[in-house]
Structure formats: C-alpha cells, structure tokens
Amino acid sequence: MDTSSPSAFVNGALLRRYIGQKVRTVIQVIGSDTGSVVGKSTDDLQIVVRGSSPPNPLTTYLEVIGIAESDNSIRAETWTNFGNSFDPQNFNELCKLANGEFKHMFI
Amino acid sequence: MEVSLTAGAIGKIMSGEVTKEIDMMPVLQVTEVRQIKSQQEPVRERFRMLVSDGTQLHQGMLGADLNHLVKSGTLQAGSIVRLTKFLCNVIKDRRIVIIMQVDVITTKADIIGHPVLGGKTNDQRVADSSNKSNATGFEQQGRSEPIASCQINNTETGRSNAAISPEVGHRQGFGAGSSVPTSTPSTWAYNNTETGRSNATISSEVGQRQGFSAGSSVPASAPSTRAYNTPETGRSNAAFSPEVGQRQGFGAGSSVPASVPSTRAYNNPSAGQGVPRQDHARDPPTSYPPRQPAYQPQIPPPMYANRGPMARNEAPPRIIPINALSPYSGRWTIKARVTNKAGLRQYSNPRGEGKVFSFDLLDADGGEIRVTCFNAVADQFFDQIVVGNVYLISRGSLRPAQKNFNHLPNDYEIMLDNASTIKQCYEEDAVIPRHQFHFRIIGDIESMENNSIIDVIGIVSSISATVVIMRKNGTETQKRSLQLKDMSGRSVEVTMWGDFCNAEGQRLQNLCDSGGFPVLAVKAGRISEFNGKAVSTIGSSQLFIDPDFVEAQKLKDWFEREGKSVPCISISREFTGSGRVDVRKTISQIKDEKLGTSEKPDWITVSATIIYTKFDNFCYTACPIMNGDRPCSKKVTSNGDGTWTCEKCDKSVDECDYRYILQLQIQDHTDLTWVTAFQEAGEDIMGMSAKELYHVKYVSEEEEKFESIIRNVAFTKYIFKLKVKEETFSDEQRVKATVVKVDKVNYSSDTRTILDAMDKLRNIDATSLPIKPEGSNYSAEAVNTSIRSSGTRDPSSVDRRDFGLHAHQSGQYGNQYSSGSGAHGGGATSCNVCGNSGHVSANCPSANEPQGQYMGNSYRGTSGSYGGGGPPRQHVGSY
Numbered sequence: 001m002d003t004s005s006p007s008a009f010v011n012g013a014l015l016r017r018y019i020g021q022k023v024r025t026v027i028q029v030i031g032s033d034t035g036s037v038v039g040k041s042t043d044d045l046q047i048v049v050r051g052s053s054p055p056n057p058l059t060t061y062l063e064v065i066g067i068a069e070s071d072n073s074i075r076a077e078t079w080t081n082f083g084n085s086f087d088p089q090n091f092n093e094l095c096k097l098a099n100g101e102f103k104h105m106f107i
Numbered sequence: 108m109e110v111s112l113t114a115g116a117i118g119k120i121m122s123g124e125v126t127k128e129i130d131m132m133p134v135l136q137v138t139e140v141r142q143i144k145s146q147q148e149p150v151r152e153r154f155r156m157l158v159s160d161g162t163q164l165h166q167g168m169l170g171a172d173l174n175h176l177v178k179s180g181t182l183q184a185g186s187i188v189r190l191t192k193f194l195c196n197v198i199k200d201r202r203i204v205i206i207m208q209v210d211v212i213t214t215k216a217d218i219i220g221h222p223v224l225g226g227k228t229n230d231q232r233v234a235d236s237s238n239k240s241n242a243t244g245f246e247q248q249g250r251s252e253p254i255a256s257c258q259i260n261n262t263e264t265g266r267s268n269a270a271i272s273p274e275v276g277h278r279q280g281f282g283a284g285s286s287v288p289t290s291t292p293s294t295w296a297y298n299n300t301e302t303g304r305s306n307a308t309i310s311s312e313v314g315q316r317q318g319f320s321a322g323s324s325v326p327a328s329a330p331s332t333r334a335y336n337t338p339e340t341g342r343s344n345a346a347f348s349p350e351v352g353q354r355q356g357f358g359a360g361s362s363v364p365a366s367v368p369s370t371r372a373y374n375n376p377s378a379g380q381g382v383p384r385q386d387h388a389r390d391p392p393t394s395y396p397p398r399q400p401a402y403q404p405q406i407p408p409p410m411y412a413n414r415g416p417m418a419r420n421e422a423p424p425r426i427i428p429i430n431a432l433s434p435y436s437g438r439w440t441i442k443a444r445v446t447n448k449a450g451l452r453q454y455s456n457p458r459g460e461g462k463v464f465s466f467d468l469l470d471a472d473g474g475e476i477r478v479t480c481f482n483a484v485a486d487q488f489f490d491q492i493v494v495g496n497v498y499l500i501s502r503g504s505l506r507p508a509q510k511n512f513n514h515l516p517n518d519y520e521i522m523l524d525n526a527s528t529i530k531q532c533y534e535e536d537a538v539i540p541r542h543q544f545h546f547r548i549i550g551d552i553e554s555m556e557n558n559s560i561i562d563v564i565g566i567v568s569s570i571s572a573t574v575v576i577m578r579k580n581g582t583e584t585q586k587r588s589l590q591l592k593d594m595s596g597r598s599v600e601v602t603m604w605g606d607f608c609n610a611e612g613q614r615l616q617n618l619c620d621s622g623g624f625p626v627l628a629v630k631a632g633r634i635s636e637f638n639g640k641a642v643s644t645i646g647s648s649q650l651f652i653d654p655d656f657v658e659a660q661k662l663k664d665w666f667e668r669e670g671k672s673v674p675c676i677s678i679s680r681e682f683t684g685s686g687r688v689d690v691r692k693t694i695s696q697i698k699d700e701k702l703g704t705s706e707k708p709d710w711i712t713v714s715a716t717i718i719y720t721k722f723d724n725f726c727y728t729a730c731p732i733m734n735g736d737r738p739c740s741k742k743v744t745s746n747g748d749g750t751w752t753c754e755k756c757d758k759s760v761d762e763c764d765y766r767y768i769l770q771l772q773i774q775d776h777t778d779l780t781w782v783t784a785f786q787e788a789g790e791d792i793m794g795m796s797a798k799e800l801y802h803v804k805y806v807s808e809e810e811e812k813f814e815s816i817i818r819n820v821a822f823t824k825y826i827f828k829l830k831v832k833e834e835t836f837s838d839e840q841r842v843k844a845t846v847v848k849v850d851k852v853n854y855s856s857d858t859r860t861i862l863d864a865m866d867k868l869r870n871i872d873a874t875s876l877p878i879k880p881e882g883s884n885y886s887a888e889a890v891n892t893s894i895r896s897s898g899t900r901d902p903s904s905v906d907r908r909d910f911g912l913h914a915h916q917s918g919q920y921g922n923q924y925s926s927g928s929g930a931h932g933g934g935a936t937s938c939n940v941c942g943n944s945g946h947v948s949a950n951c952p953s954a955n956e957p958q959g960q961y962m963g964n965s966y967r968g969t970s971g972s973y974g975g976g977g978p979p980r981q982h983v984g985s986y
Contacts, residue, residue: 087854087855087858087859089859090854090855090858090859090862093858093862097865
C-alpha cells in the first residue's frame, strides 16, 4: 500500500483546513457535468469536485481523493463509487474524530 | 369614707335602661379584677372586672386606657368607683359594659353586700338539663331571672355566646350546653371578641375540640361556660389551638367539677392556652368576662349553653393516628404527609363514567393510608394536594382497602366527599417522615411469594438499555432491567416498565455509564417468578435514586468497603432464550470476566474475524433419525458394511447425516479464541452443507477446490453469538465457546454502537478509576504478540461492564475492567502503558504499539490467572 501521500479525512467543514493538501471525502452525488460533480458532503455542505475521469455511471455515494482547491472544491485524482447505501453520519463522525480527538492516529 | 353604691344600677344596666354615662353615672364597687392576657398578636392586657351595686354583679371590661389604674393598684378588688364614661351595649343579646373612664373613689374597701351575678345569657342556656350546678349560687339566680342573663356581649364582636365561627373550626365543643344543668347564667359565652365564639361554638372542621363536653362530665359546671375569650385570642379557658392538637382537655369540662365548662369558645388558633382558667371556674360568679372581642366574623352559633356534657365522640386530642382509623371512628382528623399522588384518571364502568384520583398519606406514627376522591371531589382536591406537604384531613369515610390496588399496610382506605376538608399545615412537621419504607433484604426475596409487594434498596451493579416489548393486548411497552445488589450478597433483577424506563432508567444508565454505582430504592415493587425471582415495577411503584436514607448510606459504605468485590449470587437466573439482549463483548472479556465459569452458561456476542479453521475433522457422521422435530444427531458408528448404528436410538441406518463440527479460531482487536461451530453456524460460515463439503474433500477429493473454499473462509468477519461455558475435561476446567449464530456485520449499526460507546467512555470520570501501572508492562508485551497477526483493526470500543445484562459476576469484573479502560478514555489522560499522566498510551513514548491503549486494558485484569486457557492463550501463560 502506497503511503507516500496520505490524505486526510474531511467533511465539508474540515475541507478548508487542508487547502492545497491531499484530502479524501465521501459525498452524496447531487449532479454531474462533464468534468465536475456536485455533491453534498456528509455535513450537508456543498462540494464541487473537478477532475478528469469520474466513473460512469455514478452511484449515490462517491469517494474522492484529491487536492483541496478551496473550501468547497476538490481536484480529484481518484474517484470510487461507494454504492447507494452508505451511512453519512458515521463517516461524519469519523471525520470529526480523525481531525480532532484522534488526530494522532491518522496522518 | 363611706360611700354608698348606686343601688339597682346593675339592674338598670342589665335591663337596658342605663347604657351610657349620660343616663347615669353609677357608683359601683369592683369586686374582682382579672387580667386577661391575649396570647396572640398583639399582646395586650385587658382587665375585666366584676362590678357590683351591692346586690348584683355584672361583668365589665376595663378600657385599656385604664389599665394603669389596676397596675398601680389604684383599682383593685374592693375599690369603689364611679363610672364616668362607660358604654353598655347589647351585642347579640348580651350586655357588655365597657368602662372607659372611672373615678376611683375608694381604693380599698370591703365588699358591700352580697352581690351575686345575675342574669343568664338568654339563649345560651341550652335547655338546662338538670345539671347540677355547681353551687355557684347562681343557679338560683340564674335561670329565672331575666336579669340574669348575663350576656355580656362584647361590643366589638357582638358575637354572642353562641357565636361560632366555623371557620376556624376549633371550637369548643360547646355543647356544653347540652348537659350543663347548672348552666347558670354562665353560659357565658364569652366569646372573645375576636372569636366570638360562644358556648356552643363548635367547630366541626378541625374537630379538635375540646372535649367540650366539658359539659359532659362536669356536673358542677359552674356555669362557667365562660367563654372567656380574651379579646384577642378569644381564648378562654379552653383555648386551643387545634393544630397542635393539644388541647387541653379542656374539657375542663371533662372532669373538672369545678368546671368551668368553659365552653368557651375558644378559638384561638394560637391560643392553646394552657391553663384553662380554671380558677375562674372556681368562682363562678365572678368571672365571666363576657367580652367578645371581635375576632371572627359572626356566625350565628348554634346556641347551646355550654353547660353540661356534650356528646363528644372523640377524646382529645383531635388528631388521631392513621392506624387508629376505622369506619366507626366518627368524626376524625388526621395530620399526615402526602407520599404519593396518582394522576387524575378517567374511567367508565357500567354505572357510568367518572374520574378518580388518589393519594397516599403517612403520619407521624408511621401509619399509612390511601385517600381516594371521585368526580367533583377529585376536581376539588386534585390541585390542592402536593406530594410532600402535610395536610389535615377530616370528615372522610372509611371503607375496606382494595388490596389489589392498594398495597399500603392498612386495612382501610379513605374516601372523601363534599363534606370533607383538607387543610394544609404550614408549620414545622419534621415529625412526619417523608416516606416510609419497609425494606427487604434481597436474600429474603427468594423465599417470598410471587406477586407480593415489597420495598427494596440496593446498589445498581448494572443496567441495560430499554427494549420495546409487545404486550399480550397488542400494545407496546418499554422495559428496562437492572441488577440490584445488597449486603446479603445476593443480587436481583429489577425490571422497570413504561415511564420508569425513560425517566429513572435513563438517569440510572447515565450514572452507571459514568462509572458510578448508584443506590436505588424501590417502593412497592412486585416479586415475580421469571427465571428465578425478579422484582418489577407496578403502576404505583416509586423509584428513588441515591436517596437520603440511612439505609442508602449504609449500603454505600458497605459497597465501598467490600461490596465491589464480593461475588453476588443472582437470584434472577440468566435468561435463556427469547428476551436475551445482545451482550456485546470483546474476546478478551471472556477471560477477564471469567465468563462461563458460573453454573449457567453465558451468552455473548462478539464481532470477530475467523483466522484459522481446523479442517481435519470438520464434520462427523450423525444419526438422521428424527427425534420429534429434530434429528437425533448423535454420532453414529460405522458398522463396517456401510451402515451406521446410533447408540441413542439403538438403530441402524444406511445413510448417515454429516454435521459440521468446525473448530475455528476467531480474533478481534483484543484477543483470540477457539470456538466450535456446529451444523447451522457451520453452514453459514462455509456457505455449503457439511455433506457437500465432505464430498468435495473425501469423495471427489478435489483438493484445490477444497482449499479455495477454506481460504475464502479465512479472514471473514462476522458477528458471532457465543455460548460460553466452563467444562471439565478429565480434571481440567476449560472454558469452551460454541457458536450459536453467525451474522454478517452491519457496519453502519456497528459503527454507531461503537460511537456511542466512545461517548460513554469519554464521560467517565477519570479520577475515580484507579490506574495499575504494574500491569502495563504486560500489556505492552502481550499486545505485541497478539496484534501482529491481527488483520483487522476495530476502532477502540470500550466495552465496559455493562452492555446489557450479563452474568452477575461480570459486574464486579467489569468494574475492574472499566477501571482500566476508563483511565484513558476520552477525557482522562493517564497513560495506560507507563502510568504517567498527560498522555494516553497511544502517545506514550514508551509504548511500541499505538494500539496498546486498549489492549493494555484487557490484560490488566487477568493478572496471570489464566494459565491454561487453551491453544491461543499460550502467550498469556507467560505470566
């Protein structure tokens, strides 16, 4: 497993902390365009993901790993369909814990 | 100097000819001066006197301005005075002379003539029933003389004798009238102006009356029905303050011949005058200050001359203990505190609809009784009754208690009606306890009958979450159970139903989760037989958390000292099948908590991964013969010729069944263990029936296929429901775990459970949990050995002592367990590994493994007691 460039788990609110850095998050797809996907983060904020190859077709939930460009957009390098059933609340909790109390356990 | 009194003056006063000084300024002699002290605010002294014109006496009140005359001695018994300013008013048929100004002619003089007190109060005299009068010499006069009606009415109150103020209700049983033969004039209702009570005042409400009956047994009754009411207090002899209930038996009546029947209306709430002025009684003639200080609003009294015995049906004091109540009690009053109030309930029965509400009372003697009100009465009193307040209740009716609903130790219950009264007592009432319990020891519960109602108190050792249960009638209700321990070394399951689950139940859960062991007192819990004995709440139960009783304190102390570690035998046995709550544990807890070592097996659930499967004997040949609706499944032996014989069924079969008997090694983030999976679970795990697998391996001998199947099984994660039991194998005790059920992991709900657990962990008060640094070394080592092979990493889940009900013993271990784990929960920052504070073991500079945090815990409790745990435990054996 390549751990050379670790990515931080973020949700909508935490994205701004990592601008310019590699992040990963799961969004609920709201709409897609050529080259960009608009989604809702697990804490109900809007995130726009730009990139070259979103998967097609898209499932409801999508994980993206990429560089945070601004506090609400990501330039994705990796896209992964996460399926239609996903628990956004748990993921949200994970983001909070990973950046807060248990930050030492992550990058 | 010789002065002559104005003869006939009194007579004229009596008859109304003379009412003021303009009419006449009589010269009279004061034959007696008495002080009346009012004991209620304002404290005033008043003097009353008996004035004589040589032949007759009359009561007079000295105006306050003239008090100094008496005090200085200028005016005393025997003094001759001229009334220069006075008033004689008729108030309610009584004449009262108020003397506002006098000229003291002579201070000291002998009594002139033999004046007697004339006049009887007119209506007061209740038919004189031949009471013998007490030789007051009045009698003579008394009755017949018109003059004799000494009604001295108090100007102010104008209440005449018979004034009764029902309100205050303490009336003196006036009745004096009834049998006071003598009644001579003295039916003085001296009503105190304030109270205006006259002889016959009876206050029924409170019913504390002085036994007035003073009448009753006072033959002598000197007429004194004097209601000497002091102006302010209106207390006259018999003043009483009913509340206090100490009445002087005034009854002066009761047996004071001298009697002053004193049916005085006393209504002095504060008065309680102690000494009935019996002295007055002694000299009837003199004393009657018929003044009636205007105290209470005038209420036409039932005029009874207060003489003679009144039929009083209770002995003073009026407040009777609850235990003395009976349907034959007559008029009673009780003073008690409300311990429980039920809500206003609507009902409909064949007779129609209605509403009812009831409340329980406790009095100073420990007597308890339930009070019920229906319909209008319920409305009337519902708002008035507050739990914890003390009330005086009277005029209710008694009926036998309904033992089905009423679990108080009283054979009767009270029913209130429109005539009943409830009055709140505001005064200090520490005598009456707030609640009364008859606590039973948990050890005794075992021998008690089912459905009996008891009170119990204990320490909550564990509590489980609320579950929703479907009742027989189809409705759903909530149920929550907990284990209660006490000094008898026994613990019992207490089940809460309905609202208790959310209110007290949640509070208890929070207390327990934060590491505490609260004391719980249950009042009116029912014993039921359900897997042993258990206690359930009923509608009228009450739960008290960490109450302020002596017993609670004793329990807490006991618990601190020894209770925590004393193994508690549960009289509520484990639940066996349905209703079992998922007890989520980690594998290390099996060892730590010595699961399975008690009489009964422990059922737990773990989330773990299969890491190895023994495939040498993954199945056995089983008897297929149906035994009821299940196949016999006993191992059959081969007869050599292709048939199989079952020992149990004693038959031979051609085809045998193949049933799984899989030995698996499962592991979670804490530990690993061997478990055995039988047929059903085995099929779930392997994905095929035992027969098929048998074929693959032995019949068709497709090794590769077999191996791939096995490989697929490895490292699959499931939720295993295990039955853990210690068994003896040729002198060796081994804890064996059987897989009862295998479920796929539902990540979403699992994660939530874990998040909850984390939250609870964060709330633990770190300071209350001891840290055992010596264990930490082990933990580091042990951790290393076991983690390396771990394929999965669960987020740290803190399974503390209670995830639902579990073996009673785990409670105590759980505590040790949690004590370790809590130490480095979210908030606490003492390192598990090295024992220093300020960081957690994950950050610990001395730790080699970041996961040491949780693992370390698990080994803390073991302290090397598990040397022979079976194959996976070898590394533990090292210490």
